[in-house]
Amino acid sequence: xxxxxxxxxxxxxxxxxxxxxxxxxxxxxxxxxxxxxxxxxxxxxxxxxxxxxxxxxxxxxxxxxxxxxxxxxxxxxxxxxxxxxxxxxxxxxxxxxxxxxxxxxxxxxxxxxxxxxxxxxxxxxxxxxxxxxxxxxxxxxxxxxxxxxxxxxxxxxxxxxxxxxxxxxxxxxxxxxxxxxxxxxxxxxxxxxxxxxxxxxxxxxxxxxxxxxxxxxxxxxxxxxxxxxxxxxxxxxxxxxxxxxxxxxxxxxxxxxxxxxxxxxxxxxxxxxxxxxxxxxxxxxxxxxxxxxxxxxxxxxxxxxxxxxxxxxxxxxxxxxxxxxxxxxxxxxxxxxxxxxxxxxxxxxxxxxxxxxxxxxxxxxxxxxxxxxxxxxxxxxxxxxxxxxxxxxxxx
Amino acid sequence: xxxxxxxxxxxxxxxxxxxxxxxxxxxxxxxxxxxxxxxxxxxxxxxxxxxxxxxxxxxxxxxxxxxxxxxxxxxxxxxxxxxxxxxxxxxxxxxxxxxxxxxxxxxxxxxxxxxxxxxxxxxxxxxxxxxxxxxxxxxxxxxxxxxxxxxxxxxxxxxxxxxxxxxxxxxxxxxxxxxxxxxxxxxxxxxxxxxxxxxxxxxxxxxxxxxxxxxxxxxx
Numbered sequence: 001x002x003x004x005x006x007x008x009x010x011x012x013x014x015x016x017x018x019x020x021x022x023x024x025x026x027x028x029x030x031x032x033x034x035x036x037x038x039x040x041x042x043x044x045x046x047x048x049x050x051x052x053x054x055x056x057x058x059x060x061x062x063x064x065x066x067x068x069x070x071x072x073x074x075x076x077x078x079x080x081x082x083x084x085x086x087x088x089x090x091x092x093x094x095x096x097x098x099x100x101x102x103x104x105x106x107x108x109x110x111x112x113x114x115x116x117x118x119x120x121x122x123x124x125x126x127x128x129x130x131x132x133x134x135x136x137x138x139x140x141x142x143x144x145x146x147x148x149x150x151x152x153x154x155x156x157x158x159x160x161x162x163x164x165x166x167x168x169x170x171x172x173x174x175x176x177x178x179x180x181x182x183x184x185x186x187x188x189x190x191x192x193x194x195x196x197x198x199x200x201x202x203x204x205x206x207x208x209x210x211x212x213x214x215x216x217x218x219x220x221x222x223x224x225x226x227x228x229x230x231x232x233x234x235x236x237x238x239x240x241x242x243x244x245x246x247x248x249x250x251x252x253x254x255x256x257x258x259x260x261x262x263x264x265x266x267x268x269x270x271x272x273x274x275x276x277x278x279x280x281x282x283x284x285x286x287x288x289x290x291x292x293x294x295x296x297x298x299x300x301x302x303x304x305x306x307x308x309x310x311x312x313x314x315x316x317x318x319x320x321x322x323x324x325x326x327x328x329x330x331x332x333x334x335x336x337x338x339x340x341x342x343x344x345x346x347x348x349x350x351x352x353x354x355x356x357x358x359x360x361x362x363x364x365x366x367x368x369x370x371x372x373x374x375x376x377x378x379x380x381x382x383x384x385x386x387x388x389x390x391x392x393x394x395x396x
Numbered sequence: 397x398x399x400x401x402x403x404x405x406x407x408x409x410x411x412x413x414x415x416x417x418x419x420x421x422x423x424x425x426x427x428x429x430x431x432x433x434x435x436x437x438x439x440x441x442x443x444x445x446x447x448x449x450x451x452x453x454x455x456x457x458x459x460x461x462x463x464x465x466x467x468x469x470x471x472x473x474x475x476x477x478x479x480x481x482x483x484x485x486x487x488x489x490x491x492x493x494x495x496x497x498x499x500x501x502x503x504x505x506x507x508x509x510x511x512x513x514x515x516x517x518x519x520x521x522x523x524x525x526x527x528x529x530x531x532x533x534x535x536x537x538x539x540x541x542x543x544x545x546x547x548x549x550x551x552x553x554x555x556x557x558x559x560x561x562x563x564x565x566x567x568x569x570x571x572x573x574x575x576x577x578x579x580x581x582x583x584x585x586x587x588x589x590x591x592x593x594x595x596x597x598x599x600x601x602x603x604x605x606x607x608x609x610x611x612x613x614x615x616x
Contacts (some may be wrong), residue, residue, distance in 0.1 A: 007506040018494035289490055293504035294479020296472055384471070388452035391490065393491050 001305050008299055012306035019282075026371065027315050034319025034367055035268040039327045039335060041359045046327075046352030050184035051246035055239045057185055059092070059212035060194040060221040062237040063228070071235070078234065082211060085227050087219035090115075090164070093208040095197040099162045099190065106148055108162070108190045110197020115212065129156035131178030137193040143176035147187035162190070164200045172196075184352060207282040281394045287382035288390030297383040303371065314366035320355075320363055328353040398425040398448060398559070398590070403457035405443050417443040419613045421457070425592055425606075430585050432601045433594040435610035441594035442487060444610075448592060449482055449561040450474045482547055483552035485562035487594075489544045491536040494591060497523070497543075498532045501551045508555070512558050515554055522550040535551075541568040549577065553584075560584065562593035566600060578603055 013049055016023050063082060065074035076093055092112035099108045113134040132143055144154070154160055161169050178186035192200070198208070211237075215221045225236045287300055295303075326332055331351050358372045382390050405418040414566040418440040425431045425448075433441040446452035448459060450466060459466055466474060483504075491500045501519045502512040523529045526546040531539055536547060545568040552560055562581075566574045578599060581591055585605075593600065601607050 001509060003509040003511060004507065007508070007510075007512065010512075011506045285490075286492065289492070290503075290507070291475065292449075292484055293507055294475055294480070294482075295507040296475045298472075299507050388446040388450050395488065 005302070008302050009306060012303045012310070015303065015307055016311060024312065026311055029267045030312065030315035030367055030371070031319045032324070033263065034316045034363055035262065035322045035326065037366070038320040038323030038359070038363055039332055041363065042324055042353045042355050043327050043332055043335060043351050045356055045359055046354040047184070048247060049354050050352045051243060054185035054246065055243045058239055058242055060215040060239065061211055061213035062242070063091075063211040064235045064237070065210075066233050066235050073203060073209060074211060074234070076206050076208060078211060078231070081231055082213060082228065085224065085231075087216050087218045087224035087227065088213055090214040092212040093194065094212050095194060095201060095203055095209045097197075097201050097209065099164075099200070101152065101160070101162065104151060104188075106188045106190050107144075108192065108197060108200065110192050110194040110200075112212075121148075122390050123181045125178070126176045127179040131176055131228075132191060132193060138195045139193065140170070140196055141175045141193070142172045142196075143178065143191040144174055145178050145186040145189045146180060148190065149174075149177045162200070164202065167316070170200055171240050204372045281376065284382050284390050285394035287379060288385070288387040288394065291383060291387035291390070295383075297380065300379050300383040301376055304375050306370045308375040309368065312371040313364070315365040316364050319367075320360065324353065324355060327351055397427055397460075397462060399458075399460040399463075400424070400444070400448065401458040401460070403444065403447060403459065404455050405447060405452070406442070406455045409455065416605060416613050418447075418454075421610075421613075421615050423608055423615065427588060427590050428583055428585055428588050430591045430593070430603055432607045433605035433610060434593070434596065434601060434607060436614070438508040439610040440613040441610055443590060443613075445561050445594055449484060449559075450478050451484075452614055479504075481558045483555065483557035483560045485545075485548050485552045485560070485565045485593075487563035487567070488569070489541075489548045491544055491547060493535065493537045496533050496535055496608075497528065497539065497547045500536055500547060501554055504551060504555055510555075519554060522553065525580075526550065526573065542570055542573060545569050546573060550579075560589060560590060560591045560593075562591065562595075564595060564597075565593055566595065566597045574599065584587070 063074065063078065064071045065078070066072070079091045079093065082088060092115035094109065094112060096107065098105050098111040100106075101343075111132065126143070126144060129143070132141065144160075144161075149155060152160060156174055156177060158174050159171050160174065160395050161171055164170050172190070172192065178189065197203075201209075203209075215224045222240075223236050225238050228234065290300060290303075291297075327335070328351075335351075385393075400421060400423050403418060403421045404416070407413075407415045407417055421440070421444060433444060435441055443452065447454050450459075454467065461477075466477065469477070491497075492503070495503070498516065498519055501522075502515055505512040505515055520529065520532060523532050523546075526549065528539070528543050528546050531543055531547075536544055539547065545565070549565065552562070566577055571576065574597070575598060581593075581600075582603060593604075595601060
């Protein structure tokens with residue numbers, strides 16, 4: 001009995017070798033489809049993980065001031081009002097904005113000195129140097145993202161010049177460089193003391209960009225946020241909302257994602273077509289002949305199943321491998337501009353890549369299963385037809 | 397013994413192109429004999445051979461092997477029966493073009509517990525007997541019609557079947573090979589095989605123990 005299955009296995013592999021055109025068509029189509037889909041999926045998952053990481057680094061609640069429905073700087077007098085709301089542990093002020101160096105734009109954030117030693121909500125993982133301390137207030141010391149260090153070719157101990165709001169040259173001193181583990185959040189980040197940021201952005205006295213609210217760990221941030229509804233002219237953003245926003249940013253880029261899925265489906269349809277029409281007659285004749293020799297319907301299905309599984313798994317695995325290399329090592333040319341996040345990120349930014357078991361199984365499922373169906377079902381239909389008729393029809 | 401009782405085959409039944417290929421045919425084929433089916437083209441010889449070989453289902457009637465009706469058996473049983481007992485030589489040869497002559501011949505062994513490789517020697521012996529030893533490793537599309545016919549002959553015999561169904565087995569071969577085939581059929585019968593063939597070849601008919609003549613799907 002085992003001998004027979006070995007024979008059938010040999011025959012299946014033989015078919016893959018002999019029906020070169022059929023094998024090549026399926027292999028190339030699946031390779032292209034799975035490469036594209038895996039590149040997008042792995043990059044999308046990488047970006048989503050980065051978004052989650054960024055949100056973990058965000059305060060529990062962010063309070064912004066609204067005037068006429070638009071966000072404007074908020075008065076620090078709100079700190080006491082919000083700090084008085086039950087469940088609020090700490091309120092920190094934050095000033096942030098954008099600064100350009102040449103063609104590049106970076107995010108500049110000034111942190112409340114009181115919050116520098118706060119254990120939650122601040123990314124402090126550094127590749128080199130040190131994080132900001134309360135003593136850095138007003139000194140021009142900064143911590144920069146790894147991407148900025150790479151692009152400007154600066155390291156700890158170097159100075160960089162940033163043009164302020166009033167087009168004045170401001171010299172800053174690099175004391176630390178963020179590590180890769182905080183990639184997308186810190187890539188284009190310049191972190192400085194609060195007073196340096198306020199001065200840099202010429203922020204009016206007593207005004208800040210927004211307030212960072214930390215909730216008592218025993219409290220639910222959403223219920224604390226709901227208690228802030230009574231405070232007029234403010235908008236409260238919680239981590240879920242931020243995460244949804246980040247993911248929506250990728251979702252908006254999902255057009256290409258949808259397009260690629262469509263391409264994949266079209267590819268599968270093409271294969272189904274080629275299976276049914278192009279190789280159908282050849283296949284029909286072969287099945288009829290094999291049945292004449294004593295191959296049972298199950299033998300025929302076994303042969304086709306092995307053929308499809310080997311081909312499908314090989315093509316999908318190779319496609320995923322190419323997709324991974326295309327994204328992780330070549331930074332997905334053609335995709336990177338479409339997929340990248342909410343703020344400006346230069347091409348030098350390395351696309352985060354994450355391969356989850358779920359996406360690997362999804363890719364196998366959308367590639368191998370349709371192939372199995374499009375090969376096994378016609379083979380089964382042929383196999384249950386009288387062999388003589390199957391051969392006659394194939395020859396007709 | 398093979399018994400065919402009131403066998404009828406109608407193609408495209410109920411459609412505008414309905415064709416009665418075989419009508420109410422009854423005959424018996426004794427074991428260890430050569431039976432020839434003859435008649436003009438389209439008279440139903442191939443259809444009868446296919447039905448006796450269990451590769452075409454009749455519209456009505458019965459086929460018995462050693463007194464046992466085989467048409468009521470499952471597809472799996474009939475497949476097994478075919479695998480163990482039948483060898484086919486088709487009118488259109490039916491070799492797979494992607495395979496060499498030797499590979500085509502060994503193909504029927506893949507559905508069994510036999511090791512195809514172990515039958516290579518036997519296949520090559522047959523090739524030598526039939527004069528195509530030098531063509532064993534060529535793709536079949538590189539063979540002439542006659543050579544292909546001889547390869548198909550070897551394929552039918554490779555598993556040493558009890559029943560051989562041959563549809564016009566000498567139609568593509570030269571006189572010398574025809575004579576060789578007559579001799580082989582004769583020795584197969586002597587060794588206990590039953591051969592049912594359709595033919596227009598008068599020499600083959602002379603060799604047959606019994607000849608059934610057909611016309612328009614009916615036994616004359």
